[in-house]
Amino acid sequence: MTQQLHFERHLLGGSERPLRLAFIIDPLDRLKAWKDSSVALMRAAQSHGHDVFAIEAPTLGWRKPEADHPGGSFGEAIHLHLRPDDHDWYRETQREWLPLKAFDAVLMRKDPPVDGEYLAACSLLERAEADGVRVFNRPRALREHLAKLAILEFPQFIPSTKVSRDLGRLQQFIDEQRDVIVKPLDSNSGSRIFRLHRNDPNRNVILETLTGNGRHTVMAQQYLQAIAQGDKRILLIAGKAVPWCLARIPKAGETRGNLSAGGTGVVQELTPGERHIAEALGPLLLKRGLLLVGLDLIGERLTGINVTSPTGMVEIRQQSGFDAAGATITAIEHACAVS
Structure with a gap:
């Protein structure tokens, strides 16, 4: 209280x-x-x-x-x-x-x-x-902050990332990073997200499928081992970070922490690094008309900015008592x- x-x-x-x-x-x-x-x-x-x-x-x-x-x-x-x-x-x-x-x-x-x-x-x-x-x-802010691409404004906080529809450039990025996550820009709730290793025998067909043979842009990001500790949802309300986040921890054998993909939601206090990112983005996003925002972080790296209908309020209240x-x-x- x-x-x-x-x-x-x-x-x-x-x-x-x-x-x-x-x-x-x-x-x-x-x-x-x-x-x-x-x-x-x-x-x-x-x-x-x-x-x-x-x-x-x-x-x-x-x-x-x-x-x-x-x-x-x-x-x-x-x-x-x-x-x-x-x-x-x-x-x-x-x-x-x-x-x-x-x-x-x-x-x-x-x-x-x-x-x-x-x-x-x-x-x-x-x-x-x-x-x-x-x-x-604000409607204009909703249109201008697409969840996947909004993070590109803040490169200092995100993992190694490539956005492209060019198969050759995506293949080169996989070779460089060795272990990546690839996702369509319009995916949600963990759908159509793939983890690709450098030596994955299916990587060509997966990239061809996700991009529609180069017709659709996708995002590829360095795979973060910290996903084992959870894909964390931090809520910003009127530019201020809720002191508790929802860590969505993947089930065994899964790379996605989404609750819809079988992840477990565990409420945790923000780390100093997570709070730093939230405090850097909160006032700026509020000034643009975004009163309620969900930041997604893995291992203190920003992976998503959700402005459409941020979730996690029920779990945070149940486990911490904080009424977001x-x-x-x-x-x-x-x-x-x-x-």
């Missing part, structure tokens, strides 16, 4: 009135309440006394303002009452089409992939932002009060 109060002290002066908060999410029936950070955020918002609405991303739209219609971005808003039961976790109390201007803040929590539909949703949210709607994270979801809502209250 002391850590929680110390963390939130810089956010004093938040909203003293109930807010209407809309969460842009994937379909409600796909969310797993016992582990989903979006559900944790909605529960925290309700516990803070705010009205919680869910807008499923496919319902987003826009209409030209006309004499008989205010126009702008809108969506089908589902007013929710959140319940503590993880298997029966909400009640729908009302459903209606509303302009996004009807809300004090909109939280974009749609999961990857960042495909055409995701980018369309960001454009619609950017139109809402132009109309005065507070959107977290509650701290995020406090940050949003503060942003609404000062803007």
Whole structure:
């Protein structure tokens, strides 16, 4: 609790009135309440006394303002009452089409992939932002910080890395590094990630498959032995690092720590090196409109920057007591009060 109060002290002066908060999410029936950070955020918002609405991303739209219609971005808003039961976790109390201007803040929590539909949703949210709607994270920042490529801005913190679709250049990088991880730029949850050794007899066909014979760009990175201690997710809230991270430790015989790939989540305090990276990036990313960010680190090397729908809040609270979801809502209250 002391850590929680110390963390939130810089956010004093938040909203003293109930807010209407809309969460842009994937379909409600796909969310797993016992582990989903979006559900944790909605529960925290309700516990803070705010009205919680869910807008499923496919319902987003826009209409030209006309004499008989205010126009702008809108969506089908589902007013929710959140319940503590993880298997029966909400009640729908009302459903209606509303302009996004009807809300004090909109939280974009749609999961990857960042495909055409995701980018369309960001454009619609950017139109809402132009109309005065507070959107977290900012739509432009979401588009400009793709999880795989965003790390290239910070070469001092990342492992040896090559981004290319050229098979010859990728082969040369594997020869140099001897042991690498190769992944498509649009992969998520550990899908289509391969570890390739210099002498791997399948390396040619794997590279051909991943790049579509040179049509698709991929990222290759030096394999980090520290993955055995976990692929760590560090949360940044309003530019400040949560003092606990979620280390996703691979199961035996696996190179991926993703929980969806069978990894085990163990909450750990940040090391000095991890805190240094978080403190270097946090204020900069916040200034760009990224209120909630997930940094991925392996062995104090930055491997990913997640700005779409960072997770890990449930595990961090269960194992450390730190309420990252509650701290995020406090940050949003503060942003609404000062803007």
